[in-house]
Amino acid sequence: MAYETIIGLEIHVELDTKSKIFCSCSTKFGAEPNENTCPICTGLPGTLPVLNEEVVNLAIKAGNALNCEINKINKTDRKNYFYPDLPKAFQISQFDMPICSKGFVEIEVYGEPKRINITRIHIEEDAGKLIHLEDEPFTLVDYNRTGVPLIEIVTEPDLRSAKEAVAFLKTLKSILQYAGISDCRMEQGSLRCDANISIREIGSEEYNTKVEIKNLNSFKEVGKALEKEERRQKELYSFGEGNKIKQETRKWDAGKGRTIPMRSKEDAHDYRYFPEPDLPPVFIKEELIKEIGNTLPELAKEKSRRFMKQYGLKEKEVEILVSHKELADYFEEVVKFNCKPKDASNWITVEVMRAIKETEIIPIKAEYLAKLINLVDKGTISRLAAKEVFREMMESKGDPENIVMKKGLLQINGEDVLEEIIKNVLSQNPKAVEDFTNGKDKAVGYLVGQIMKETKGKANPSIAKEMLIKKLKEI
Numbered sequence: 001m002a003y004e005t006i007i008g009l010e011i012h013v014e015l016d017t018k019s020k021i022f023c024s025c026s027t028k029f030g031a032e033p034n035e036n037t038c039p040i041c042t043g044l045p046g047t048l049p050v051l052n053e054e055v056v057n058l059a060i061k062a063g064n065a066l067n068c069e070i071n072k073i074n075k076t077d078r079k080n081y082f083y084p085d086l087p088k089a090f091q092i093s094q095f096d097m098p099i100c101s102k103g104f105v106e107i108e109v110y111g112e113p114k115r116i117n118i119t120r121i122h123i124e125e126d127a128g129k130l131i132h133l134e135d136e137p138f139t140l141v142d143y144n145r146t147g148v149p150l151i152e153i154v155t156e157p158d159l160r161s162a163k164e165a166v167a168f169l170k171t172l173k174s175i176l177q178y179a180g181i182s183d184c185r186m187e188q189g190s191l192r193c194d195a196n197i198s199i200r201e202i203g204s205e206e207y208n209t210k211v212e213i214k215n216l217n218s219f220k221e222v223g224k225a226l227e228k229e230e231r232r233q234k235e236l237y238s239f240g241e242g243n244k245i246k247q248e249t250r251k252w253d254a255g256k257g258r259t260i261p262m263r264s265k266e267d268a269h270d271y272r273y274f275p276e277p278d279l280p281p282v283f284i285k286e287e288l289i290k291e292i293g294n295t296l297p298e299l300a301k302e303k304s305r306r307f308m309k310q311y312g313l314k315e316k317e318v319e320i321l322v323s324h325k326e327l328a329d330y331f332e333e334v335v336k337f338n339c340k341p342k343d344a345s346n347w348i349t350v351e352v353m354r355a356i357k358e359t360e361i362i363p364i365k366a367e368y369l370a371k372l373i374n375l376v377d378k379g380t381i382s383r384l385a386a387k388e389v390f391r392e393m394m395e396s397k398g399d400p401e402n403i404v405m406k407k408g409l410l411q412i413n414g415e416d417v418l419e420e421i422i423k424n425v426l427s428q429n430p431k432a433v434e435d436f437t438n439g440k441d442k443a444v445g446y447l448v449g450q451i452m453k454e455t456k457g458k459a460n461p462s463i464a465k466e467m468l469i470k471k472l473k474e475i
């Protein structure tokens with residue numbers, strides 16, 4: 001029997017607002033436990049929520065960016081459940097009238113485009129964080145996250161593999177980051193994903209029992225967990241034991257590499273949703289939707305196309321440049337200082353990227369990188385010397401021209417000086433000279449290397465090579 005996999009995702013995204021959704025407490029990550037709290041977000045009796053306008057604006061922006069319909073009348077509802085990190089014993093969310101519905105995202109898997117439909121986007125408040133200490137009989141609770149604004153994005157069950165799910169998440173993250181809706185830092189919990197997965201026979205239109213997987217902390221783990229759960233379910237079906245698959249929530253245990261049962265899955269009616277009596281419905285004007293739509297920046301996909309066309313770059317390098325909006329912006333800033341786009345792209349995708357891995361910031365200002373590129377382009381310094389200057393710039397943040405002078409890295413182009421050095425190198429390497437006369441062209445590369453070594457990388461390699469070959473032929 002041939003089976004197919006059905007996956008739908010629910011993604012929680014923390015919105016990039018300064019204050020919380022119903023009070024003016026800060027949303028800043030990394031504060032002392034319970035520092036960012038007040039009577040409203042800790043749910044004390046008698047307090048009243050006030051909806052943060054920026055939350056509505058960002059949710060509309062997300063709707064625009066994800067091709068959704070924006071619902072001009074929407075409302076908030078109470079989702080009732082008790083949990084220690086939710087002091088009110090209900091979460092203000094949206095149930096039957098969410099702010100956005102019916103959108104889509106275009107993804108690409110193995111070079112094939114595919115449209116993944118979005119059922120809805122709704123706004124809600126985040127819960128706090130429980131901290132379980134090892135070997136302690138108690139649990140701590142931090143309410144800083146309570147009331148941080150979220151949007152929940154729910155997809156249709158359109159995904160057919162773990163690969164598609166990961167591709168979707170990557171595309172979604174890029175869109176949300178580019179549009180300035182969220183920083184999407186999974187490691188800080190500002191993008192969290194739950195996945196629903198079921199298996200059915202190919203050709204069937206019915207959906208079988210689905211399992212929800214939680215605790216997916218990175219895209220890699222999403223991929224692994226879904227593949228593992230897919231295998232578990234397929235095995236049960238192929239042994240005629242499909243009925244053993246229960247509607248439940250399973251937790252991904254990254255350490256053990258498997259999903260484990262957490263609890264049986266609740267249905268919507270378990271939550272006893274009812275309209276939030278303390279908040280009026282949200283009315284959105286057409287003009288506001290248009291106005292916010294106009295502020296949407298160019299997203300990664302369009303930017304890729306433009307970079308290839310405008311700067312003549314290859315797909316692979318563009319992929320790296322547009323992977324982060326800051327990097328793409330940086331590239332364009334460097335190019336504005338009149339250096340060749342191709343060179344700028346080379347430097348950024350190799351040296352700058354390597355530096356970012358170390359320092360987590362773009363280490364050199366655009367003007368200086370452009371200057372450095374032009375110094376190489378004009379033959380003032382060699383590529384090798386440029387790398388040294390680059391490292392020095394990372395440290396001192398200085399002007400590359402000053403560094404070149406200070407370190408004496410000006411390239412040796414003068415033929416008189418080079419002539420002398422080549423003569424020495426040839427007399428010191430008779431074996432290589434002999435190899436050349438015996439037709440081994442590789443010897444040239446070795447000898448150029450020796451010249452570069454002799455000049456500490458300051459010789460102009462192409463002039464040196466030209467002169468060397470001439471000299472070798474004279475022997």
Ligand SMILES: [Zn+2]
Pocket residue numbers: 020023024025036037038039040041042147
């Ligand atoms: Zn508060």
